[in-house]
Amino acid sequence: MKKIIPWLTGVNLIVGIVLLNVFLSFYPFWRIDLSKNRIHSLSSASKKMVRELDDVVTIKVYLSQNLPATVKPVADSLKTVLAEFDRLNSKLKIKYFDPIKDDEAKIEAENLGIMPLQFSISKSDKFEMSNGYLGLAMIYGDREEVMPVADDVGNLEYFLISGIKRLTSNETKTIGLMEETGQTGQSQIQYLRQFLSRGYQVQDVFPGEEGWLPDSIETLVVVGGGNKIEPEDGETIEKWLEGDKGLVAFMDKTRVDEAMMVEELEDNGWWEIFEKRGMKVKSGVVWDENSAIANFRSGDSSFLTQYPYWIRVRPENVDGQNPAVSGIDSIMIPWGGMIDVDGEAEVLFSSSQKSVLNSSGLNLSPTDSSSEAPGTDWGKKALAAINTNEQKIALVADSDFINDQFVVSNQQNMFLALNLIDYMSSDESLLSIRSKVVGNWPLKQVDDGLKMAVKAINISLPIVLLLVGNMVFRLSRKKKNSQWQKK
Numbered sequence: 201m202k203k204i205i206p207w208l209t210g211v212n213l214i215v216g217i218v219l220l221n222v223f224l225s226f227y228p229f230w231r232i233d234l235s236k237n238r239i240h241s242l243s244s245a246s247k248k249m250v251r252e253l254d255d256v257v258t259i260k261v262y263l264s265q266n267l268p269a270t271v272k273p274v275a276d277s278l279k280t281v282l283a284e285f286d287r288l289n290s291k292l293k294i295k296y297f298d299p300i301k302d303d304e305a306k307i308e309a310e311n312l313g314i315m316p317l318q319f320s321i322s323k324s325d326k327f328e329m330s331n332g333y334l335g336l337a338m339i340y341g342d343r344e345e346v347m348p349v350a351d352d353v354g355n356l357e358y359f360l361i362s363g364i365k366r367l368t369s370n371e372t373k374t375i376g377l378m379e380e381t382g383q384t385g386q387s388q389i390q391y392l393r394q395f396l397s398r399g400y401q402v403q404d405v406f407p408g409e410e411g412w413l414p415d416s417i418e419t420l421v422v423v424g425g426g427n428k429i430e431p432e433d434g435e436t437i438e439k440w441l442e443g444d445k446g447l448v449a450f451m452d453k454t455r456v457d458e459a460m461m462v463e464e465l466e467d468n469g470w471w472e473i474f475e476k477r478g479m480k481v482k483s484g485v486v487w488d489e490n491s492a493i494a495n496f497r498s499g500d501s502s503f504l505t506q507y508p509y510w511i512r513v514r515p516e517n518v519d520g521q522n523p524a525v526s527g528i529d530s531i532m533i534p535w536g537g538m539i540d541v542d543g544e545a546e547v548l549f550s551s552s553q554k555s556v557l558n559s560s561g562l563n564l565s566p567t568d569s570s571s572e573a574p575g576t577d578w579g580k581k582a583l584a585a586i587n588t589n590e591q592k593i594a595l596v597a598d599s600d601f602i603n604d605q606f607v608v609s610n611q612q613n614m615f616l617a618l619n620l621i622d623y624m625s626s627d628e629s630l631l632s633i634r635s636k637v638v639g640n641w642p643l644k645q646v647d648d649g650l651k652m653a654v655k656a657i658n659i660s661l662p663i664v665l666l667l668v669g670n671m672v673f674r675l676s677r678k679k680k681n682s683q684w685q686k687k
Contacts, residue, residue: 242284246361250288257364258293258339259285262309264300264332274356275334281356298331312337314348326634340367362399373625375400376417378407380424380599388603389423393616396421400625407433413440419625420445422470423453424599429469437473446592446624449474449569450599450617454479454507456535477587478543479595480505484559485509486536486581487574490552496566503568509558510534511551517580518549524586524594524623525549525616532610535564537597538581548584555581592624 260280267275282294297305299316309315314335338345338360345363366372375396381387396402405412405420407429413420413436420437429437442445451470455463464483471481487508493509515529525548538557541547558564558574584596596616600606607614 222302225240242281242288242357246285246357247288248457249361249365249625250285250292253289253291253364253368255340255368256291256293257367258295259336259360260308260339261294261295261296261336262299262305262314262333264298264334266300266330267332267334268330270605271334278334278336278356279359285360296687300331309333309335312344312346314346315493329659338363340364343367366399372401373418374416375402375440375621375625376405376413376420377402377426378405378420378422380426388605391604391607391614392423392602392617395614399622407436413437415440415443418445419621420447422447422449422451424450424545424601425455425465427451427468427470431469434469434473440623441591441593444592446594446626447473448594448617448620448623448624450596450602451481452535452599453483453537454485454535456485456564460563462562462564474593474595475594477589477591478541478545479585479587480540480542481592481595481597482540482559484538484557485564486511486533486555486583487536488512488551488555488581489559489573490514492532492534494566498567499547507566509564511536511583511584513549513556514552517552521585522546522548524620526619528611528612528616528619530610531616532601532606532613533583533596533598534600534606535598536583536601539583539585539597541585541597543587544589545585545587547582547584548596550580550582553580554578557581586620594620594624596620 261278261282263275263278276461285292299306299309311366312492314333314337316331316333318331320470335346335348346365347359348365377393377396379387379389387393400418403417405417407413407427412433417440419439437447438523449470453465453471455465457463462485474481488511489508490512491506491508492510492512493504494501494510496507511533513531513533518525518528518531520526521563531549536551539547556573556575556577560574583598584594586594601610601613602617
């Protein structure tokens, strides 16, 4: 009987675990999300928006079954998010179609602008081309919002919620965009324009023209250092700001050309506006030991190097209490400037403690001693600041970080720009959703002395433990032998 009881206990335990798993399978949304910013759970803003839908929103998902393994996780994530939406409100209707198998769905998808994607798959040791669909359309009354490819910048929840918000909103705010296009005349911020146009009406503005800054513009976005304004334009901006408007500037005081030479830009009329609000940009470029890897070309070859003028902003140097940068933990600022912050202005993010301002160097080439600090004035340097006391103004002392070539590999650069614009436009509902991506948490920086101490401990500790263990073993054995001899 005593032998049977433990056996029965084990059987009961196994049966109990099986029954618990079967029970929980009927509640697939019971889970604990321990990730930072709860990236695997819907945010409260998303839940609130879906629950408050007052009419039917239909989401048609055009999804192929034969997607390659590299794309399948995106499709699975999309299904999971949509399933949670569906659970929150019955007015959200979700329908799935496979255009590969359904000719009517194929025609409908193509009419919506959702075209098949081509994938390269390996089959029988050979590469073959395969077509597949991964897009969706949201329909609200006679309005449509189409996502031709449901894999934009890695945050499906944000794009779904922002699409629903655009569909159901009766008001679209206007953003004024003032961009320095340079000699080519081509925009360098196509991605920013694309994402802004999803939530706002974007209007290019040109100072000097009559009525160039109307009251219909909610927020003015200025990109580049060569956007010159005349004194009368400055007066127009000051008067416009009094109407509870917002100004976001991504602006340089110095420029680095293709030859890696630094050029100081002449006064463009903007700096006085920022200095009045406690944000004074100093001449020079910030050098930071905590930097990004850059790919440079020399002659016919290219090389990778740690380039200290491309600053990798660490999470602890971002003001996480400010909603505009909450959740942003990995920003890359190329050739950033330094802002002297005083008065009621606040620092949004800064460089590391091991950074200096290079105000004298003319050549920033990676082959010209860029690894050597150009000064001794060590300490954090403010790279971005904000002042919302009377008027809403934000300044990032760099315009390159939002250029297309940098946002492709640094998604949070785009999130930062969009968050600032939303915050200044009094639209904070999407801030917490957009930043829900897998963050970058590098190891904490320590000084060289502590590094050497940790290294020495790691080398010596195993040896010390072996010696102590051996000594304890010998003493214990000796004690047992002496006791045995006494007996």
